[in-house]
Amino acid sequence: MKYIVALGDGMPDYPLEELGGKTPLQYARTPHMDRLAADGEVGSVKTIDETMPAGSDVANMAVLGYNPLRFYSGRAPLEAAGMGVDLEPSDVALRCNLVTLSDDEPYEKKVMVDYSSGEISSAEAHELINEVAVKLREDGQAFYPGMSYRHLLVWQGGPVELVLTPPHDITGKEIGPYLPQGKQCEVLLRLMQESSSFLPSHPVNRRRLQNGFRAATSIWLWGQGKKPSLDSFREKYGLEGSVISAVDLVKGLGVCAGLKAVDVPGATGNIETDFKAKAAYGLQELRDGADFVYIHVEAPDEAGHHGDAGLKVQAIEEFDEKVVGELRSGLKEFPEYRLMVLSDHPTPVPVRTHTREPVIYCITPPTGLFPVRMGGVFEETFAASGPLFEQGYTLMDHFILGGKQRGEQIK
Numbered sequence: 433m434k435y436i437v438a439l440g441d442g443m444p445d446y447p448l449e450e451l452g453g454k455t456p457l458q459y460a461r462t463p464h465m466d467r468l469a470a471d472g473e474v475g476s477v478k479t480i481d482e483t484m485p486a487g488s489d490v491a492n493m494a495v496l497g498y499n500p501l502r503f504y505s506g507r508a509p510l511e512a513a514g515m516g517v518d519l520e521p522s523d524v525a526l527r528c529n530l531v532t533l534s535d536d537e538p539y540e541k542k543v544m545v546d547y548s549s550g551e552i553s554s555a556e557a558h559e560l561i562n563e564v565a566v567k568l569r570e571d572g573q574a575f576y577p578g579m580s581y582r583h584l585l586v587w588q589g590g591p592v593e594l595v596l597t598p599p600h601d602i603t604g605k606e607i608g609p610y611l612p613q614g615k616q617c618e619v620l621l622r623l624m625q626e627s628s629s630f631l632p633s634h635p636v637n638r639r640r641l642q643n644g645f646r647a648a649t650s651i652w653l654w655g656q657g658k659k660p661s662l663d664s665f666r667e668k669y670g671l672e673g674s675v676i677s678a679v680d681l682v683k684g685l686g687v688c689a690g691l692k693a694v695d696v697p698g699a700t701g702n703i704e705t706d707f708k709a710k711a712a713y714g715l716q717e718l719r720d721g722a723d724f725v726y727i728h729v730e731a732p733d734e735a736g737h738h739g740d741a742g743l744k745v746q747a748i749e750e751f752d753e754k755v756v757g758e759l760r761s762g763l764k765e766f767p768e769y770r771l772m773v774l775s776d777h778p779t780p781v782p783v784r785t786h787t788r789e790p791v792i793y794c795i796t797p798p799t800g801l802f803p804v805r806m807g808g809v810f811e812e813t814f815a816a817s818g819p820l821f822e823q824g825y826t827l828m829d830h831f832i833l834g835g836k837q838r839g840e841q842i843k
């Protein structure tokens with residue numbers, strides 16, 4: 433039996449005026465997902481506990497079958513694993529965004545204009561991060577350049593008792609109230625503030641402004657934590673598997689769970705991503721012997737963060753056609769498989785950040801534990817009238833074990 437998960441990050445949404453009162457999932461043309469929903473088991477899953485941060489890290493950890501209340505130790509250590517950076521037990525990893533702040537002075541009066549610096553290219557970002565490292569790094573600190581605006585700071589013996597804010601949660605807001613607080617917060621504040629003294633005039637940024645792009649005017653540190661210790665997916669389910677994602681966070685989750693992280697050329701994490709290649713690489717992993725493949729597509733979430741309903745509809749349609757559609761036709765070569773299409777959390781266009789409502793999942797062929805309901809379509813309302821998994825991490829048990837007790841299947 434082959435198991436495939438296709439996850440469209442942040443797809444669920446609210447009814448939007450600009451879409452005639454429909455949600456992007458209702459408005460988008462999604463023949464493949466609707467076909468699956470007509471024949472499959474459709475319900476919803478609560479992936480983010482009320483006491484946890486509403487992040488893709490927590491949500492994807494739950495979807496992968498791990499209880500975040502027990503295993504979650506911060507976002508950046510997962511990203512470090514995805515970037516191939518091995519943390520020592522005393523290391524604290526922090527996400528280092530390149531962001532666009534307004535020109536207001538002093539620093540705390542600046543406004544968070546763009547958490548992604550206009551989705552700056554990796555090549556440009558690497559120059560800037562190197563400059564930050566050369567000018568500001570203290571003993572025991574190391575900067576690692578990542579993809580686009582997403583980078584990493586590892587701080588040997590650093591504190592985790594910090595209150596740090598994800599920059600995508602404060603778009604359009606003055607940053608003062610959201611600057612680092614807690615143990616040794618002044619160290620991080622200095623790095624952030626001083627970066628804004630030389631980044632705006634860096635040649636990379638001058639060129640970006642000339643070409644009509646946003647400048648990366650400051651670093652922004654958040655998501656701190658130490659290396660997590662997950663039981664391996666193999667121990668849990670007896671399956672060997674792979675994870676495919678453009679996002680280091682999801683790759684790293686897979687790595688921490690003992691899955692193989694597969695690099696796909698052209699996977700960017702935004703609308704320009706090569707959707708079809710993800711499906712093709714996923715199918716190849718199955719041919720090469722993987723029992724389980726987890727394909728994560730970031731683009732709908734990015735569109736939600738940018739508050740762009742049209743772009744979100746487009747991302748959902750591309751996910752449907754080029755990932756789900758390709759999988760539907762490609763999976764026919766395997767005698768037995770089970771496919772789950774789902775999301776991790778809503779990223780509603782009006783709020784431009786993640787929310788905690790349960791999200792849709794669809795399993796085909798159905799497990800048989802819940803009836804296939806008439807009139808199935810892949811959208812929020814239909815999902816909400818089906819079964820609900822209150823503890824998100826139990827959905828993977830259900831998907832893989834299909835109603836069997838875990839003890840019967842796993843030795």
Ligand SMILES: [Zn+2]
Binds near residue numbers: 489491
């Ligand atoms: Zn997400």
